[in-house]
Amino acid sequence: MSVWNSEKKAVLEAAQQMAQKGLVVGTSGNVSMRISEPGGRQLLAITPNNRYYDLLDVDDIGIVDFEGECVEGELTASIETMLHIGIYRARTKVNAVIHTHPVFGSILSVIGAEIPPILDDQVTYLGGEIKVTEYSLPGSQELVENVVPALGPRNAVILANHGTVTVGRDMREAFTNCEMLEKTARIYIYALGAGKINPLPTDALEMEKAYFDYLHGEGS
Numbered sequence: 350m351s352v353w354n355s356e357k358k359a360v361l362e363a364a365q366q367m368a369q370k371g372l373v374v375g376t377s378g379n380v381s382m383r384i385s386e387p388g389g390r391q392l393l394a395i396t397p398n399n400r401y402y403d404l405l406d407v408d409d410i411g412i413v414d415f416e417g418e419c420v421e422g423e424l425t426a427s428i429e430t431m432l433h434i435g436i437y438r439a440r441t442k443v444n445a446v447i448h449t450h451p452v453f454g455s456i457l458s459v460i461g462a463e464i465p466p467i468l469d470d471q472v473t474y475l476g477g478e479i480k481v482t483e484y485s486l487p488g489s490q491e492l493v494e495n496v497v498p499a500l501g502p503r504n505a506v507i508l509a510n511h512g513t514v515t516v517g518r519d520m521r522e523a524f525t526n527c528e529m530l531e532k533t534a535r536i537y538i539y540a541l542g543a544g545k546i547n548p549l550p551t552d553a554l555e556m557e558k559a560y561f562d563y564l565h566g567e568g569s
């Protein structure tokens with residue numbers, strides 16, 4: 350059994366849950382977890398490219414270093430491996446990354462609509478507004494360069510004409526943030542349809558952002 354069995358298991362279970370909950374269709378999406386070795390080496394456990402999640406075993410989850418080189422595993426790692434690495438490099442407190450193609454988040458990715466801060470839990474979980482990146486091809490270096498700054502210090506971002514990325518300090522948090530983003534996107538789309546949106550009061554927004562920064566900020 351691999352020394353990274355527990356991290357591989359966490360990645361596999363999150364990926365299977367992602368598929369079961371309809372956050373992706375088929376083999377789409379990818380999930381990873383950061384591994385900080387005692388010697389200082391940074392690795393990640395990540396889902397393989399183009400595989401149905403229900404057919405995967407723990408050993409099908411690969412281990413990759415931060416240069417993108419395979420350290421353990423037989424299957425080709427996700428094509429978005431460099432995106433996951435780019436996020437881990439920029440966000441030292443992030444230990445799990447989930448990329449999905451959920452319906453409501455994808456509607457906003459198609460119409461190019463950023464979500465303003467409209468709900469308390471959106472701000473405390475995700476950090477405030479949800480930005481939409483410029484379009485870039487899946488698996489490209491340009492995608493990494495667009496997504497990392499659009500994510501910024503927050504826990505969620507929408508990828509133009511593609512899907513979403515959410516992050517967390519652990520896998521449970523990254524998965525919760527994935528569901529939180531999809532809930533927020535759904536509410537925002539319905540509210541847009543209703544034709545009236547009251548923004549969060551400025552003082553509440555500031556307090557909630559301060560709480561978020563205390564938990565997730567690089568300086569804390």
Ligand SMILES: [Zn+2]
Pocket residue numbers: 377378448449450487511512
């Ligand atoms: Zn994708």
